[in-house]
Amino acid sequence: MLEFVLNNDIFILLIDSYIFMKTAIIVATYNFKKWINEFFEKITPILEKRDDIELLIIENNSKDETASILKALLLDDVENKTEKEKWIDTKLKNTKIYFSNENLYFAEGNNVGFKKSLEDNCKYSFLLNQDAFLINGGLEKLEGYLDVNINTGSLQPIILVKENNRINASGVSLNYLHIGYDRDFNKDYKQENYKTGENINYGMGAAILVRNSILEQTGLFPKEYEMYHEDSFLQLRMKYLGYKVELFNEPLVSHDYKFEASAGFNKYYFTERNRLWNIVCFYKIPTIIAIFPMFFIMELGMILYSITSGWFKLKIKSYLDFLKGLKKILKYRKEIQKTRKIKDRTLILEMTDKVYTDNIKNPLFNIVANNLLWIYYKFLLLIIWW
Numbered sequence: 001m002l003e004f005v006l007n008n009d010i011f012i013l014l015i016d017s018y019i020f021m022k023t024a025i026i027v028a029t030y031n032f033k034k035w036i037n038e039f040f041e042k043i044t045p046i047l048e049k050r051d052d053i054e055l056l057i058i059e060n061n062s063k064d065e066t067a068s069i070l071k072a073l074l075l076d077d078v079e080n081k082t083e084k085e086k087w088i089d090t091k092l093k094n095t096k097i098y099f100s101n102e103n104l105y106f107a108e109g110n111n112v113g114f115k116k117s118l119e120d121n122c123k124y125s126f127l128l129n130q131d132a133f134l135i136n137g138g139l140e141k142l143e144g145y146l147d148v149n150i151n152t153g154s155l156q157p158i159i160l161v162k163e164n165n166r167i168n169a170s171g172v173s174l175n176y177l178h179i180g181y182d183r184d185f186n187k188d189y190k191q192e193n194y195k196t197g198e199n200i201n202y203g204m205g206a207a208i209l210v211r212n213s214i215l216e217q218t219g220l221f222p223k224e225y226e227m228y229h230e231d232s233f234l235q236l237r238m239k240y241l242g243y244k245v246e247l248f249n250e251p252l253v254s255h256d257y258k259f260e261a262s263a264g265f266n267k268y269y270f271t272e273r274n275r276l277w278n279i280v281c282f283y284k285i286p287t288i289i290a291i292f293p294m295f296f297i298m299e300l301g302m303i304l305y306s307i308t309s310g311w312f313k314l315k316i317k318s319y320l321d322f323l324k325g326l327k328k329i330l331k332y333r334k335e336i337q338k339t340r341k342i343k344d345r346t347l348i349l350e351m352t353d354k355v356y357t358d359n360i361k362n363p364l365f366n367i368v369a370n371n372l373l374w375i376y377y378k379f380l381l382l383i384i385w386w
Contacts (some may be wrong), residue, residue, distance in 0.1 A: 012177045020121040021094070022052040023143060023209075025111030028106055029059050029130045032066040035256065040092075047093045053139070054094040054120065056087075058114045060103045070097055075337055087116060106205065106227035110117065112190045118212055125215065129206040131256040134160070138252030142209040145196065145248060153214040153238035154245050156203030157252035158189060164191075168255045171200030172232065176377060177295055178275040180232055188324045194249035201350060205231035209251040221286060222277075224325050228267060229274035231374075236282055239347065240340040265311040272302070273318035281333045285345045285378055289383060294376040301369055345384050353377035354358050 025043070032039075047055060059067055071082055073090040074097070078107045082088065098112055108126055117125040124143060127133070142155050159168040167189050169182040182204065184193075208231070221230040235245045240386035269278040279295075280287065354370040 001262035006286075019045055019272075020052075020123075021054050021117075021138065022116035022122065023054075023124040023126055024113065024120065024122040025053060025055045025139070026110055026117065027055070027057050027128050027130055028104070028109030028113065029057060029066055029070075030103060030109075031062045031063065031064045031247065032059075033064045033069065035131045036066065036069055038133065039130065042135075044092065046134065046139065047095065053095075054096065054351070055092065055095045056116050056322055056340070057095070058104070058109045058112045059097060059099045060109050061100050067099060068101075073097065104223075105106050107221040107225045107230040108223040110205070114215060114220050118216065122212055125210045125212055126209065126225045127205050128210050129252075129255065132207050133162070133254045134207075135336045136250065136252050136313060138250075139209075141218065141250065141252060142248055146209060146211055146237075149197070149244075149246075151242075152197075152246050153211055153218075153241075154203050154235050155209045155248055157248045158194065158199060158250060159204060159253045160189065161186075162254045162256045163258070165315075167251075168257050169204045169206075170194060171301050172204050173352045173356070174201035174232060174350075175355050175373065176291060176348050176353070177298055177373075178232070178278045178378065180229065180271070180275070181354050181355060189251055191249060194247060195295070196249040197245065198247050199350065200245055200247045202232045202235035203353075205245075206255055206257075211235075214238060214241075216363065217241055218336075222329075224328055225274045225277070226270060228270040229278055233274075233278060233281070236278070236347075240282070240336060240342055242341040244364055257266045265314055268306070268311050269314040269318050272315060273322050273325075276318070277329045277332075278324045280326070280329055282334050282347070284337070285386060286342050286386060287348075287384060290378075290380060291309060294373065297372065344386055345381075348380060348384060363369050 038342045043055060047053065057070065073092055074082065075089055075091060084099045084101050087098050089096055098116075100109070100112070104112065114125055124146060126139060126142070129378060139158055142157060146152055146155055156169075156171050158170050160166065167184045167187045169176070170184045172180050173183045175178050180202070183200065218234060219240065220234070222233055225233060238245055271381070285293070301364055303312070303315060306312040353374045355373065
């Protein structure tokens with residue numbers, strides 16, 4: 001009789017060679033210095049606890065000392081010869097850093113992480129902002145839900161604002177004109193108000209778990225979006241392919257979130273341009289025609305608002321850049337319309353009939369615009385059956 005004897009070291013080596021990472025935590029950084037100490041203080045215990053997760057950091061050519069601080073994490077033999085545009089191992093367990101030659105923004109920066117996650121055969125990818133922190137064993141809870149709900153493409157936990165422990169987002173609500181806003185922003189969290197597994201329009205990219213097998217079907221973020229609405233694009237793709245986008249009803253992430261006016265003006269530019277691209281990508285032509293009268297009225301209102309609040313030039317730039325990028329966007333549209341499995345009506349029934357946002361504090365908007373949006377939404381439900 002033949003006998004095979006393996007010592008412990010060889011046995012462990014053989015087992016390790018067949019272990020795949022379950023989840024990649026993906027963090028795209030830009031001017032990360034402010035949060036870097038707290039981030040690693042919170043993330044390191046998670047890495048030490050688990051052998052089946054990895055941390056992928058994409059450093060987007062920050063203008064502060066982020067890159068030099070991150071280089072201190074590198075292995076001694078690569079510390080002084082750091083290469084860019086390549087993944088580099090670090091002293092932290094299962095942690096790699098990618099130093100980019102340019103700012104790839106949120107969309108393409110996270111795409112670099114997505115590609116590595118897929119290459120490493122991870123089951124899930126967890127997007128996490130550089131200023132967001134996992135709490136309450138959050139990752140395990142989210143993974144556990146996706147493990148048993150195989151038709152769910154992405155899962156959003158309740159995200160709290162770090163400063164006041166109020167809700168940052170319980171998912172993102174999407175109006176039928178593709179105006180997105182944080183659901184329940186600045187409200188007190190009460191668990192009875194939320195149900196794990198409830199449908200949301202889409203999850204905020206600041207903290208969301210994505211199933212990689214579905215990501216391979218949808219493709220990655222459109223890099224042309226740069227930032228804002230790339231998350232709605234990806235998750236609408238999931239819905240159009242018949243998958244679910246859902247909420248986990250516990251507060252599992254704390255976000256150091258502040259809406260600052262100067263950052264807000266750039267945010268308006270990106271959101272305004274990118275939501276126009278989303279309208280082109282996802283609606284059928286008859287739907288675009290049907291929403292156009294209300295769209296035109298709202299655009300006049302947004303132009304007036306941009307004039308009074310100081311970002312009119314950025315609003316005009318959003319139109320010009322929308323047109324410049326339209327050729328590429330039409331290619332996305334062709335693929336989306338060819339592979340879609342749901343009707344426009346199904347999507348519109350999920351969308352909101354008004355817009356509730358703390359970013360625009362204007363009685364005229366809240367009273368007049370929202371009532372017009374609501375009336376027109378009822379009209380759309382009467383005519384859109386395709």
